[in-house]
Amino acid sequence: MHALSLFSKRLPLAAVVLGSVLLSTAGQAGVMLGGTRIVFDGNKRDASIMVSNTTAQPYAVQTWINTAADDNTTTTPFVATPPLFRLDPRKEQMVRIQKVPGALPQDRESVFYFNAQEIPVAGKGNENTLKVAMRTRIKLFYRPAKLPGSAYDAPNALRWSLVQDNGKTALQVNNPSAYHVSFIAVKVSAGPQQVEVVEPKMVAPMSTQRFALPGFKGNNGEVMFSFINDFGGYAEPLTAPLGNMP
Numbered sequence: 001m002h003a004l005s006l007f008s009k010r011l012p013l014a015a016v017v018l019g020s021v022l023l024s025t026a027g028q029a030g031v032m033l034g035g036t037r038i039v040f041d042g043n044k045r046d047a048s049i050m051v052s053n054t055t056a057q058p059y060a061v062q063t064w065i066n067t068a069a070d071d072n073t074t075t076t077p078f079v080a081t082p083p084l085f086r087l088d089p090r091k092e093q094m095v096r097i098q099k100v101p102g103a104l105p106q107d108r109e110s111v112f113y114f115n116a117q118e119i120p121v122a123g124k125g126n127e128n129t130l131k132v133a134m135r136t137r138i139k140l141f142y143r144p145a146k147l148p149g150s151a152y153d154a155p156n157a158l159r160w161s162l163v164q165d166n167g168k169t170a171l172q173v174n175n176p177s178a179y180h181v182s183f184i185a186v187k188v189s190a191g192p193q194q195v196e197v198v199e200p201k202m203v204a205p206m207s208t209q210r211f212a213l214p215g216f217k218g219n220n221g222e223v224m225f226s227f228i229n230d231f232g233g234y235a236e237p238l239t240a241p242l243g244n245m246p
Contacts, residue, residue, distance in 0.1 A: 030055040030134070031087060031118040036232035037138050037182075038097065038114055040078075042145040046098045051116055053087040058121040061087050063095050065112050065140060076112050077102025078140070086121070097140065104142060108178040108205035112140040139182070147178045151230055154179040158203070160223045161243030163210065171211045171223065171242075175203045182228045188213055188242070190221030200225075 034050030041047070053059055063080040066072070081096050097114065104110045117135040149157070154177040163172045171188055175181060183200040195216045203209040226237040 030057070030120075031059055031061055031116060031136070033116060033136055033138060035138070037228070037230075038140045039151075039230055040097060040099070040140060040142045042143055046096050047140075048094055048096045049114065050092055051087065051095055052092045053089055056089045058086060058088050060119045060121055061085055061093070062115075062117045062119070064115050065097065066115060067112060070113070070137075075102075077104060078112060078142075080114065087118075099142070104144070106144045108147070109144070109180050110142045111180055111202075111204070112142065114138050114140045141180060143179075149177055149179070151179040153177070155181050155225075155227050155235070155238055158225075158240065159243070160240050162213075162219055162221075165210055165212075169213050169216050169218075171197065171213050172208055173203050173211075174208045175205060178205045180204055184226040184228060184234055185237075186211060186223060186225045188216060188221055188223050190216070190218040190242075193218065193221070 030053065032052045032054055034052065038047050038049055051061060051063070062084050064083060065076050065078040065080055067074045067076060077100050078097055079100055081098065082093075085093055087093055095116075115135055115137050117133050119133045143151075154175070157175070157177045158181065159174040159176070161172050161174075163170050171186070180202055182202040183197075186197040186200040188195050188197075193216060195213045197211040197213070200211055201209055221242045222239055223242055224237050224239045227235050229235045
């Protein structure tokens, strides 16, 4: 993901991987997804997302679920149906995600990734034309039933502090909640100093995450951060105090 200004309203761009497959956001691809994330409610039998072909050409679309490692060997307890289908011009297809047997933590969210790969369908007379497959990849959050608290309140529960990491000052965030928090931007201020974190990573439930603060000096201040809500929208930035560095 490319770094964004804290108050930018543009959607973040996914990294582009050059080769036989390109990783793309929904906005760059001919095939678009009906959301930027999927929340699988543990109280329900399945989740779904709409896949749309916005172009004048047909595509073959392959869908699957994998982990953050983005490999084809790690199994996941989810299947996407249909896994392969033809999508004609200006048409839509609902893809359902079902959970299959497989143990997952019940006291916190788990995160997986939904993939939709588009492959242009060869027409008559262009059999020798190079076809490039483009892939859109979004987060899939499995949210067990009866989790304490709510995803809405999770960002307010974050605890921020300055720590020493290999002799340098770093920003640490602790997430005591049962929900993931995906950051858009994070900025630390201390007097005239303002340091923005480069590509801040998502913090998982009941865990900590550290971010480098190049050039930052001091042992206190405040942090301003923005994040993505359940609907894929940008929530209003929040400000929180920084714990003092020991």
